[in-house]
Amino acid sequence: MSFLFVSKFEKLYGAGLFFLLLLGVSGIDDFIANYDKYHSVCKKMVYQDKQCEEKEVIAFHARLSTNMRNIKDKDVVVFGTVTLNTGKGYNPTTGKFTAPSRGHYSFTWTIATDAGYMFSTQLVINGNPVSYNHVNGKTGSGNNYETGSSTVILKMEKNDVVSILLHDAGVFVARPDWSSFSGFKL
Structure with missing residues (x-):
């Protein structure tokens, strides 16, 4: 017994x-x-039952507010329409996410471009490139819009900064509402 x-x-x-x-x-x-x-x-003793532990929620999602046309190489792509910003890490004025706390974060961005145009981007952490995304609407036939998405997982320290930058020069167009940037702490 x-x-x-x-x-x-x-x-x-x-x-x-x-x-x-x-x-x-x-x-x-x-x-x-x-x-x-x-x-x-x-x-x-810093022992805590995992079932009772409350996890800090940090998550955001934002979309382009307007067409982005002919911005300069390495300019920040500002996703100005915020639909979620739990933890207040994303700044829709600058287009930058600042980690509120240390941890692992997942980021995804999607770019849609008009037919006949391209849009190349890179995700940077503290100014250092980590991942790229290229959308080519110049190939194919008809008036199809093209999209491309990329995802990256990063180990971040508190106050590290992530943003999406234009990567290249030329005639670029990204469509509003169809282009987005999101992230969350794992």
Whole structure:
């Protein structure tokens, strides 16, 4: 019977069982009576039950507000229509995302261009290129719009900055609403 109790207890409380046994807890009544004390000790030891841990949510999504035409090489592509900005990391005025906290982040950007035009971009972190996206509406037939998407996962420190820059020179057009930039902390 005690083996069955220990087995169920381990499933519910994991590593906490070993800690409680070391402190001499012999039954469920002792556990309930001393729960607040043990919980306080565990918190001081920086132990936290993963089921109760609240995850910091950082996520954003923004779309181009207007056509982007003939911007200069290395200019920031500003996605000005924000649909989500939990954690307030994305700045729709500058087009830059600043990491509110350290961690791993995933970023995706999609560019749509008019038929007959191209649009090449690069994602940079702190000014250093990491990934590229090229959309070529000059190939193919008819009046088809072309799209391209890229995704990257980055390890970031607090206050690292990510943005999408134009990569190349020439006649470029990116369509509003169909072009977007999003990211979230894993």
